[in-house]
Amino acid sequence: MDSFTSSVSSQVIYLDGYDTANSVKTIALGYWYKNDSPSSSSNEFMPPKVLDSAFYRALQEFPILAGHIKTDSSSRMYVDIDKNNLNMPVYTDTACDLSYSDMEKAGFDIKKLPIDLYGTYGVPVPTKLSGGKIKPASFHILRFKNNTGVLVYASIGNCITDGYGFVHFMNLWAEVARWMQQPQDDKREPLAISEFIYDRKFTAAMRSNEAFHQNTVDVKSLSAESTVSRWLAWMSPERRGLLIKKWYEPTDYTCCFFHIPSEAIEALRLRLRKAGASNENFTINNIITAYLAIVIAQAKKKANDDWWFSRPFLAVFRSLFDRSIDEKATFKVTTSINMRPRVPSIEAIDYMGNLGYATSVSFLNNDLQKKDLDNILLYSLVNGLDQNASDYHARYYAKVGYLMEKSPSNYLYNLALGSKDANGFQASNHSRFAHYEVDFGSGAPELVRHAPHAYNDIAFIMPSNPKTGGYEVELKLAPDVAVH
DSSP: OHHHHTTOOOEEEEOOHHHHHTTTOEEEEEEEEEOSOTTSOTTTSSOHHHHHHHHHHHHTTOGGGGSEEEEOTTSOEEEEEOTTSOOOOEEEEEEOSSOHHHHHHTTTOGGGSSSOTTTTTTSOOOOTTTTTSOOSEEEEEEEOGGGOEEEEEEEEETTTOOHHHHHHHHHHHHHHHHHHTSOOSTTSOOOOOOOEEOOTHHHHHHHTOGGGGGSOOOOGGGOOOSHHHHHHHHSOHHHHHHHHHHHHOOOSOEEEEEEEOHHHHHHHHHHHHHTTOOOTTOOHHHHHHHHHHHHHHHHHHHHHHHHHHTOGGGGGGHHHHOGGGOTTOEEEEEEEEEOGGGOHHHHTSEEOSOOEEEEEEEEEHHHHTOSSOOHHHHHHHHHHHHHHHHTOOHHHHHHHHHHHHHOGGGGHHHHHHTSOOSSEEEEEEOTTSOGGGOOOSSOOOSEEEEOOOSSSSEEEEEEOOTTTOSEEEEEEEOTTOOOO
């Protein structure tokens, strides 16, 4: 730690509208590492001292993770990095009475863990470990019995960075750890680290360009101004986090995990071609999201039908209260648009601020709830998601950022997307991120999974272990919604 505290400089980093919009969430993942040679010394597999030293060396490149998250008099958020009063990330390294095989048999169910690593449920809140403050980040290393494996849990506030920045920090930490374990002789190459940019001036310059503001943007979805929103924006981040956590804390839910092999993706592409699709550049994320929309909509319909059928005495009221049978009822699919390839001036640098923007596309319930997978339906869904993404470009990004900057309480826009809306789902895409390259010198992780999330009806699209290929989908749904 001393290497970090002696090198850090005091600075204040003001967050922008996109950061504020994401301040109600954290990015939290668990990296599971299995030791195939448990008889080896405990200092050889994921060595504690190496991981500790590498962490604080990597932190030198991410000083924002040691700052205080604050709000000024105009409700604008900023990170105060005070050299003499640092808000260091939580970092723990503890032993566990369970073996790695115990967790394998339990399906890697985090509820089996002896400590509540995942207690924040995706919402940034103060905890006992954080000393009553909101920490920009927390990291926990849990070592399983008899040196059988390690869980590395990482959580970073979404107002600090997005998934791109998250995986960059994890890979930097791992890269430094591998470098430290090389023989310390003349043959060891110097540690080369890219420059990471946190200063929001790169996006501020775009938002201050009045030419961008001539672009028409539908601001209805961003108009979250109300007495409640202003009151929440006025609160300290700690109090606001506790209130939001109380509202969104999960009650009963079911987590489903599915593997989608690469062959299945090609089969879906074939269906798209049969439907007349000429765009071979449809993203894997949009293809999987479209397929999930059909699967989840049908599962929700069955759960809804089962509820009404089990209560025949209420059947007479169904036409009055059941939206699912309304021909005009819609099913909302919320996705995050990656703005990096759409903003050339930022794509060329390692900018660590938020460049993701959540947006929704609605489809008719009746279309999605057909029993058979229709090629034309699949094409219309994928094309709708693709067109929605293509509408976002540098000018749109600048305009939306400008509007969010003017009204800090517009973070409620993202909060509303996570509301308990039973008629849709959110898709979070990490399929393009190099999670399985996070190798601390003892091998790549066997599994990477998200922490339980506060928001309902959410799907995480993840890369699969390279040994198996394809993609993993994690679904968090109501317990009565069964997806097969």
